[in-house]
Amino acid sequence: MFLSLRTEVEEALEGALAELEYPTDDLGIEEPPEDVESVLASSVAFRLASEAGAPPPRVAGQVADAIDADELTYVSEIRTQGPYLNFLPSDAYFAETLAAGTDETYGSLADRDTSLVVEHTSANPTGPVHVGRARNPIIGDAVANLLDFAGYDVSRHYYVNDAGRQMAVFTWAYETFDEADLEAEPERDRIEYDLVRYYRKGNRFLENASEAEVEAAEAEIDSIMQGLEAGDEETYERVSEVVDQVLSGMKTCLGRLPAEFDEFVKETRFMRDDSTDDVVSRLEDLDDAVYEEEAWQLNLESFGIEKNLVFLRSDGTSLYPTRDLAHHEWKFDNYDQAVTVLGEDHKLQARQIDATLELLGNDTDKLEQVLYSYVNLPEGKMSTRRGTGVDLDDLLDEAIDRAREEVETRLDDRIRDDDLDEDDIERIAHQVGIGAVRYDIVSKQPTKAITFEWERALDFEAQSAPYVQYVHARCCGILEEAGFDVEAGEFPEADVDADLLETPAERALLETIARLPAVVDEAADDLEPHQIATYTREFADRFNAFYRECPVLADDVDPDRREARLALVATSKHTVANALSILGVAAPRSM
RNA sequence: GGGCGCGUAGCUCAGUCCGGAAAGAGCGUCGGACUUCUAAUCCGACGGUCGUGGGUUCAAAUCCCAUCGCGCCCGCCA
Secondary structure (H helix, E strand, O other), X not given: OHHHHHHHHHHHHHHHHHHOOOOOOOOOEEOOOOOOOOXXXXXXXXXXXXXXXXOHHHHHHHHHHOOOHHHOOOEEEEEEEOOEEEEXXXXXXXXXXXXXXXXXXXXXXXXXXXXXXXXXXXXXXXXXXXXXXXXXXXXXXXXXXXXXXXXXXXXXXXXXXXXXXXXXXXXXXXXXXXXXHOOOOOOOOOHHHHHHHHHHHHHHHHHHOOHHHHXXXXXXXXXHHHHHHOOOHHHHHHHHHHHHHHHHHHHHHHHOOOOOOOEEEEOOHHHHOOHHXXXXXXXXXXXXXXXXXXXXXXXXXXXXXXXXXXXXXOOOOEOHHXXXXXXXXXXXXXXXXXXXXXXXXXXXHHHHHHHHHHHOXXXXXXXXXXXXXXXXXXXXXXXXXXXXXXXXXXXXXXXXXXXXXXXXXXXXXXXXXXXXXXXXXXXXXXHHHHHHHHHHHHOOOOOOOEEOOHHHHOOOOOOOHHHHHHHHHHHHHHXXXXXXXXXXXXXXXXXXXXXXXXXXXXXXXHHHHHOHHHHHHHHHHHOOOHHHHHHHXXXXXXXXXXXXXXXXXXXXXXXXXXHHHHHHHXXXXXXXXXXXXXXXXXXXXXX
């Protein structure tokens, strides 16, 4: 409804300015501060003052007089306050918001008839997922949810780097060493924890062994890479044995978030179908291609990139970026738009890919990146190869354990006698624990660097998931108390008199609810799910004020008012449930 | 050295793209509110040279220039 109101205000303002023969290029529309009653404001009077030869407040009055509020649907009144024009919402604005909000899908936007692929995580299948990379699936999943909710037809892809030197080293190590060669037991009873020990052993060997031993190992590693490049089926099988096993474990871990994928796209696919070779030959034909030091390179200076992009090694094998180019052209062939979520350490690479795709004749406007900064430990970087870092599994376990403790200590002083059983406690522990981890990460701008600290990551106070989740539980509590089976999708009638929602707390809550579709629209446009998190916080504040001020089920509440408030609670439930679902945070019906 | 990002209350962060009303939250500290639809809640107090210096503007946390601090990148790795 907010979007409709904004359109209405824009048109009214533009009409008034035109009528007064003022320029209409900048309407100065803005959202007013919290203590101002309006939902939308304009500071256009400042800009017109010199042209009008009158002080801003007088211009504001003049513009306000030129608009007839009676002709507007969602605006009841235009009030000036000094130089500002304030647009106050009408009863229809509130009534239509309430009506729209009783739909369970409230906030979702109309189908855009646009297919879009979100690639995220794409961590190399070398071992357990660690916290340093955990931002990727959490942000990526939220971006995908957000775009889905905003009307795009979204596919979620994990690009599997199964063709690089890392996997050749891993395969060689896996085939060369035995359990007896490994120093330690697996940290966890799952395949990627088992196999990563071979990878680490292999890397240590290459660092420490004698020159002759390393040379022999390198020859074997090189033959694996050559085999992959040549499309040799046997080599592919050997590498796949490692890749598929490790990947299955990583999938299990990511599934706990949960982050699910529609497709795992393997890099080798673009070698086997010859599209990488095709890219290479097309690149060689470009004017910007140079053959230097026996390797084919691309000069990207015209894009402001000093560094040459090597796309074919002197031994004739392709490099990661070369295969990624084929991968991206495949995306362009199959989807209308593409979004990639990746760490800021890949930023230069992303620019190179973008520039090269353009040279190859692609429309790179269809491709966008979401970049995030690394999560580091206080003592430094996390590394799978060196085995430093905190595993995502451990973080999630710890979060659930702490959440369970919270639930149990709160059990004693619960007022409500809804007797939570063991299953409930376990459910709440999972919802709150994992929700807190996700919310903590998704609510911040991804460009900000994060240093991982247990206490901070697992703080359930603060502006955290439980705070917002609690609001959802409160909504469900009221609805269930009123006899609705929320779990079965039973909600109160939408046909109520919204005019009865007249207190400031109710109006403020409705105003916030009204903004959800606009927030989704803008967040999707900017690819910034943290805007949704910010919104959930504001929404929770408003709901808690309503909860405090406006009893719904108390005996002294008039039946009609009770019905209206119940509808408002149902609308609130949908609003917060949908916003949380975008963030990938569970919405508990009790806590 | 060059490129990019970040710098807002003691701490963690919104707000910056698109300049407008007296800079907003949470945590922490201090003081209050449960016989009431769940207190994982709420109310109040304290707390700010928006890194620094210049500039543009009627108006700058927001735009421009410079500068300092921190991070990332600058492989025939991925």
